[in-house]
Amino acid sequence: SLDGYPHYMLKEIHEQPDSIRNAMRGRLDDQNATAIFGGLNLTPQQLRSVDRIILTGCGTSWHSALVGEYLIEEFARIPVEVEYASELRYRNPPIEPGTLVFGITQSGETADTLAALVETKRKGHRTLAINNVVGSSIAQAADGGVYLHAGPEIGVASTKAYTSQCCTLAMLALYFGRLRHMSYEAGQEFITALRRLPAAVEQSLTCESRVREVAEKYQSATTFLYMGRQYNFPTALEGALKLKEISYIHAEGYPAAEMKHGPIALVDEHTPSVFIVPRGTTYEKVIANMEEVKARSGPVIAVTCHADPAIDNLADDVIRVPETPEFLQPIVSVIPLQLLAYNVALLRGCDVDKPRNLAKSVTVE
Numbered sequence: 072s073l074d075g076y077p078h079y080m081l082k083e084i085h086e087q088p089d090s091i092r093n094a095m096r097g098r099l100d101d102q103n104a105t106a107i108f109g110g111l112n113l114t115p116q117q118l119r120s121v122d123r124i125i126l127t128g129c130g131t132s133w134h135s136a137l138v139g140e141y142l143i144e145e146f147a148r149i150p151v152e153v154e155y156a157s158e159l160r161y162r163n164p165p166i167e168p169g170t171l172v173f174g175i176t177q178s179g180e181t182a183d184t185l186a187a188l189v190e191t192k193r194k195g196h197r198t199l200a201i202n203n204v205v206g207s208s209i210a211q212a213a214d215g216g217v218y219l220h221a222g223p224e225i226g227v228a229s230t231k232a233y234t235s236q237c238c239t240l241a242m243l244a245l246y247f248g249r250l251r252h253m254s255y256e257a258g259q260e261f262i263t264a265l266r267r268l269p270a271a272v273e274q275s276l277t278c279e280s281r282v283r284e285v286a287e288k289y290q291s292a293t294t295f296l297y298m299g300r301q302y303n304f305p306t307a308l309e310g311a312l313k314l315k316e317i318s319y320i321h322a323e324g325y326p327a328a329e330m331k332h333g334p335i336a337l338v339d340e341h342t343p344s345v346f347i348v349p350r351g352t353t354y355e356k357v358i359a360n361m362e363e364v365k366a367r368s369g370p371v372i373a374v375t376c377h378a379d380p381a382i383d384n385l386a387d388d389v390i391r392v393p394e395t396p397e398f399l400q401p402i403v404s405v406i407p408l409q410l411l412a413y414n415v416a417l418l419r420g421c422d423v424d425k426p427r428n429l430a431k432s433v434t435v436e
């Protein structure tokens with residue numbers, strides 16, 4: 072039921088502090104400073120011998136895979152490749168014996184993701200599902216997996232499944248990291264950061280009235296650009312996808328530094344650029360990209376953490392989110408982008424929960 076919300080999408084956006092809590096429930100092992108997964112169906116030897124990981128999925132699930140790539144490479148030091156399931160299934164890449172393939176999917180019914188897993192499994196590789204719907208086709212086809220426990224996601228635009236996928240991939244990075252070289256202390260710090268996450272998401276949701284003002288201001292734009300770097304490059308892609316699928320406004324997500332290699336040509340006074348710019352390794356560089364947009368009269372919307380005159384003076388609109396360690400920031404920073412898409416779509420009279428031409432699960436290729 073809608074529980075008093077006007078749309079499932081808005082309800083599901085607001086459920087995220089809880090859905091993230093549920094993704095973590097019973098999975099954080101303080102004693103050993105690691106994560107616990109009951110359903111991987113692999114022996115400790117098999118898990119330790121994993122020397123390459125492929126993450127595959129479609130759409131929003133593919134975006135969470137990109138976040139997973141940063142997480143697993145940083146904390147577990149295992150090389151990761153992210154593949155569109157629709158490409159992987161026909162590409163026939165060389166896959167080494169120590170490779171583990173994860174299919175990431177909310178519904179567990181996406182035809183291309185299922186086919187990619189079936190094909191890699193047929194070749195003898197271990198396959199796991201990161202999936203929300205219990206007993207789905209993909210859950211059954213994989214050798215094992217992790218359920219998201221996000222509860223039913225009804226709005227066609229994926230919101231809570233995405234943040235739960237990112238959270239689950241963070242726990243997997245911890246798990247694989249602790250099987251290898253990650254120290255006990257680092258594992259404990261990681262767990263502490265995860266435990267603070269639901270409250271940070273809760274706080275992020277308080278940006279809603281600010282986001283509504285931004286939506287009102289830019290509702291008539293015909294193109295939006297979204298830019299971020301590192302962990303928030305996928306956030307830029309996801310923000311753009313949310314906007315285009317429910318408001319039908321053309322939007323593109325880019326790693327911010329790629330801007331000057333093409334998309335900057337789109338910038339004019341009618342084309343808003345949304346920058347996801349929390350503090351971190353590339354903070355100053357993203358601010359320099361904001362300056363480049365400003366110099367070409369492009370409206371700048373900044374999603375950032377603490378007040379910083381460098382950003383406040385540059386941006387036309389600032390949306391603040393709480394600061395977390397860099398590796399969890401995508402989960403917090405995507406919230407205002409979900410809300411922005413929702414509010415713009417609403418103002419444009421679009422059917423938020425059932426956007427045209429889209430289905431909740433894509434069971435044909």
Ligand code: F6R
Binds near residue numbers: 433
């Ligand atoms: C976007 C969206 C789609 C799905 C994609 C994969 O909001 O919902 O891009 O993410 O169709 O679906 P699942 O995760 O069910 O495999």
